Amino acid sequence: MALSIKWLAHAAFQIRTEGKIIYIDLEKYAEANEKADLILVTHSHTDHCDPSKIEKVRKPDTVIIAPEDCVLKIGGNVKTLKPGEETTIADVRVRAVEAYNYKRFRSPGHPYHPKGYGVGYLITAEGKTIYHAGDTDFITEMRQLEPVDVALLPSGGTYTMDNLEAAEAAIAINPKIVIPMHRWDTNPQEFKKKVEAESNIKAMVLKEGEEHQVA
Secondary structure, eight states: OOEEEEEEETTEEEEEETTEEEEESOOTTOOOOSOOSEEEOSOOSTTTOOHHHHHHHOOTTOEEEOOGGGHHHHOSSOBOOOTTOEEEETTEEEEEEEEOOSSOEEETTEESSOTTTEEEEEEEETTEEEEEOOSOOOOGGGGGOOOOSEEEEEOOSTTSOOHHHHHHHHHHHOOSEEEEESOTTSOHHHHHHHHHHHSSOEEOOOOTTOEEEEO
Protein backbone atom coordinates (compact mmCIF):
# COMPACT_ATOMS: atom_id res chain seq x y z
CA MET A 1 0.00 0.00 0.00
CA ALA A 2 1.28 3.45 -0.88
CA LEU A 3 1.60 5.91 1.95
CA SER A 4 -0.63 8.96 1.57
CA ILE A 5 -0.40 12.52 2.87
CA LYS A 6 -3.39 14.85 3.11
CA TRP A 7 -3.05 18.56 3.84
CA LEU A 8 -5.84 19.49 6.23
CA ALA A 9 -5.08 23.18 6.92
CA HIS A 10 -2.21 25.43 7.95
CA ALA A 11 0.44 22.98 9.29
CA ALA A 12 -2.01 20.12 9.89
CA PHE A 13 -1.67 16.87 7.94
CA GLN A 14 -3.08 13.38 7.95
CA ILE A 15 -0.73 10.55 7.03
CA ARG A 16 -2.24 7.20 6.15
CA THR A 17 -0.09 4.06 6.27
CA GLU A 18 -0.96 0.36 6.22
CA GLY A 19 -3.60 0.30 8.93
CA LYS A 20 -2.47 3.48 10.70
CA ILE A 21 -3.84 7.03 10.80
CA ILE A 22 -1.37 9.73 11.88
CA TYR A 23 -2.17 13.40 12.46
CA ILE A 24 0.28 16.27 12.83
CA ASP A 25 -0.48 19.71 14.33
CA LEU A 26 -4.26 19.54 14.49
CA GLU A 27 -5.84 22.99 14.77
CA LYS A 28 -9.33 24.43 14.58
CA TYR A 29 -9.63 24.59 10.79
CA ALA A 30 -8.32 21.06 10.23
CA GLU A 31 -11.11 18.69 9.19
CA ALA A 32 -10.15 15.48 10.95
CA ASN A 33 -12.78 12.76 11.19
CA GLU A 34 -10.99 9.41 11.28
CA LYS A 35 -9.78 8.13 14.63
CA ALA A 36 -6.04 8.43 15.18
CA ASP A 37 -3.46 5.80 15.98
CA LEU A 38 -0.78 8.45 16.43
CA ILE A 39 -0.95 12.23 16.94
CA LEU A 40 2.13 14.45 16.74
CA VAL A 41 2.32 18.06 17.94
CA THR A 42 5.31 20.27 17.10
CA HIS A 43 4.64 23.02 19.68
CA SER A 44 1.96 24.52 21.89
CA HIS A 45 0.80 27.52 19.83
CA THR A 46 -2.95 27.27 19.27
CA ASP A 47 -2.60 27.07 15.48
CA HIS A 48 -0.66 23.81 15.96
CA CYS A 49 -2.22 22.31 19.07
CA ASP A 50 -6.00 22.36 19.52
CA PRO A 51 -6.97 20.04 22.40
CA SER A 52 -10.60 19.84 21.23
CA LYS A 53 -9.54 18.61 17.79
CA ILE A 54 -7.15 16.13 19.34
CA GLU A 55 -9.88 14.83 21.65
CA LYS A 56 -12.24 14.36 18.69
CA VAL A 57 -9.96 11.80 17.02
CA ARG A 58 -8.36 10.32 20.12
CA LYS A 59 -8.97 6.68 21.03
CA PRO A 60 -8.07 5.01 24.33
CA ASP A 61 -4.97 3.56 22.69
CA THR A 62 -3.98 6.61 20.60
CA VAL A 63 -0.34 7.54 21.11
CA ILE A 64 0.25 11.31 21.41
CA ILE A 65 3.72 12.80 21.14
CA ALA A 66 4.18 16.49 21.96
CA PRO A 67 6.62 18.87 23.68
CA GLU A 68 6.49 19.06 27.45
CA ASP A 69 4.51 22.31 27.66
CA CYS A 70 1.70 20.67 25.66
CA VAL A 71 1.19 17.80 28.11
CA LEU A 72 -1.15 19.54 30.55
CA LYS A 73 -2.89 21.38 27.70
CA ILE A 74 -3.75 18.10 25.95
CA GLY A 75 -4.29 16.00 29.07
CA GLY A 76 -4.04 12.28 29.60
CA ASN A 77 -1.08 10.18 28.54
CA VAL A 78 1.26 12.24 26.33
CA LYS A 79 4.78 11.16 25.41
CA THR A 80 7.54 13.73 24.86
CA LEU A 81 10.56 13.54 22.57
CA LYS A 82 13.45 15.98 22.61
CA PRO A 83 15.51 16.63 19.48
CA GLY A 84 17.57 13.55 18.71
CA GLU A 85 15.24 11.19 20.58
CA GLU A 86 13.06 8.67 18.79
CA THR A 87 10.46 6.02 19.40
CA THR A 88 8.69 3.35 17.37
CA ILE A 89 4.94 2.85 17.49
CA ALA A 90 4.00 -0.41 15.78
CA ASP A 91 5.88 -0.05 12.47
CA VAL A 92 6.13 3.75 12.54
CA ARG A 93 9.37 5.36 13.67
CA VAL A 94 9.20 8.94 14.97
CA ARG A 95 12.33 11.01 15.55
CA ALA A 96 12.22 14.56 16.94
CA VAL A 97 14.52 17.18 15.38
CA GLU A 98 15.29 20.83 16.04
CA ALA A 99 12.87 23.61 15.00
CA TYR A 100 13.46 27.23 15.99
CA ASN A 101 13.84 30.86 14.92
CA TYR A 102 17.14 32.69 14.92
CA LYS A 103 16.09 35.64 12.75
CA ARG A 104 12.43 36.25 13.59
CA PHE A 105 11.64 37.95 16.89
CA ARG A 106 8.52 39.10 18.76
CA SER A 107 10.79 41.62 20.52
CA PRO A 108 14.58 42.12 20.58
CA GLY A 109 16.23 38.94 21.82
CA HIS A 110 12.95 37.00 22.02
CA PRO A 111 12.34 34.78 18.97
CA TYR A 112 8.82 33.61 18.18
CA HIS A 113 10.02 30.03 18.50
CA PRO A 114 13.17 29.87 20.64
CA LYS A 115 15.43 26.84 20.50
CA GLY A 116 14.06 24.19 22.83
CA TYR A 117 10.44 25.39 22.54
CA GLY A 118 9.24 23.13 19.75
CA VAL A 119 10.40 20.36 17.45
CA GLY A 120 10.06 18.97 13.96
CA TYR A 121 9.52 15.29 13.26
CA LEU A 122 10.90 12.63 10.95
CA ILE A 123 8.22 9.98 10.46
CA THR A 124 9.28 6.73 8.80
CA ALA A 125 6.66 4.24 7.63
CA GLU A 126 6.20 1.93 4.65
CA GLY A 127 9.87 2.49 3.80
CA LYS A 128 9.35 6.26 3.37
CA THR A 129 10.50 9.16 5.55
CA ILE A 130 8.40 12.30 5.91
CA TYR A 131 9.86 15.43 7.50
CA HIS A 132 7.46 17.88 9.15
CA ALA A 133 9.59 20.91 9.97
CA GLY A 134 7.30 22.58 12.52
CA ASP A 135 7.64 26.36 12.87
CA THR A 136 11.23 27.23 12.06
CA ASP A 137 13.72 29.28 10.12
CA PHE A 138 16.14 27.62 7.68
CA ILE A 139 18.42 26.17 10.34
CA THR A 140 21.80 24.46 10.03
CA GLU A 141 20.42 21.19 11.40
CA MET A 142 18.33 20.75 8.24
CA ARG A 143 21.53 20.09 6.29
CA GLN A 144 22.27 17.05 8.48
CA LEU A 145 18.91 15.31 8.20
CA GLU A 146 18.77 11.70 7.11
CA PRO A 147 17.44 11.06 3.58
CA VAL A 148 13.90 12.42 3.28
CA ASP A 149 11.26 11.35 0.77
CA VAL A 150 8.71 14.10 1.48
CA ALA A 151 9.42 17.41 3.25
CA LEU A 152 6.61 19.56 4.67
CA LEU A 153 8.05 23.05 5.04
CA PRO A 154 6.55 26.31 6.37
CA SER A 155 6.79 29.14 3.86
CA GLY A 156 4.58 31.96 5.10
CA GLY A 157 7.21 34.35 6.47
CA THR A 158 6.69 36.46 9.64
CA TYR A 159 6.94 33.51 12.06
CA THR A 160 8.81 31.03 9.84
CA MET A 161 10.77 30.82 6.60
CA ASP A 162 9.34 32.74 3.67
CA ASN A 163 8.99 31.28 0.17
CA LEU A 164 12.58 31.89 -0.88
CA GLU A 165 14.08 30.63 2.39
CA ALA A 166 11.86 27.56 2.35
CA ALA A 167 12.95 26.86 -1.23
CA GLU A 168 16.60 27.11 -0.17
CA ALA A 169 15.88 24.74 2.72
CA ALA A 170 14.18 22.29 0.37
CA ILE A 171 17.18 22.31 -1.96
CA ALA A 172 19.53 21.68 0.98
CA ILE A 173 17.38 18.82 2.35
CA ASN A 174 16.89 17.38 -1.15
CA PRO A 175 13.72 15.32 -0.69
CA LYS A 176 11.97 13.70 -3.64
CA ILE A 177 8.87 15.82 -2.96
CA VAL A 178 8.34 19.02 -1.00
CA ILE A 179 4.99 20.45 0.09
CA PRO A 180 4.70 24.04 1.39
CA MET A 181 2.55 24.61 4.49
CA HIS A 182 1.89 27.38 7.04
CA ARG A 183 1.54 29.55 3.94
CA TRP A 184 -0.68 32.35 5.25
CA ASP A 185 -1.56 34.58 2.28
CA THR A 186 1.73 34.17 0.41
CA ASN A 187 1.93 32.80 -3.12
CA PRO A 188 3.24 29.21 -2.97
CA GLN A 189 3.92 29.30 -6.70
CA GLU A 190 6.99 31.45 -5.92
CA PHE A 191 8.27 28.62 -3.75
CA LYS A 192 7.49 25.99 -6.39
CA LYS A 193 9.16 27.98 -9.17
CA LYS A 194 12.45 28.40 -7.28
CA VAL A 195 12.60 24.79 -6.07
CA GLU A 196 11.96 23.28 -9.49
CA ALA A 197 14.24 25.71 -11.31
CA GLU A 198 17.21 24.89 -9.08
CA SER A 199 16.77 21.18 -8.29
CA ASN A 200 15.13 17.93 -9.37
CA ILE A 201 12.69 18.10 -6.44
CA LYS A 202 8.98 17.98 -7.21
CA ALA A 203 7.21 20.85 -5.40
CA MET A 204 3.55 20.07 -4.79
CA VAL A 205 1.13 22.85 -3.87
CA LEU A 206 -1.83 21.10 -2.26
CA LYS A 207 -5.29 22.49 -1.68
CA GLU A 208 -6.89 21.98 1.72
CA GLY A 209 -8.25 18.43 1.86
CA GLU A 210 -6.13 17.28 -1.11
CA GLU A 211 -4.31 14.00 -0.71
CA HIS A 212 -1.06 12.82 -2.32
CA GLN A 213 -0.06 9.18 -2.72
CA VAL A 214 3.64 8.67 -2.08
CA ALA A 215 4.82 5.98 -4.48
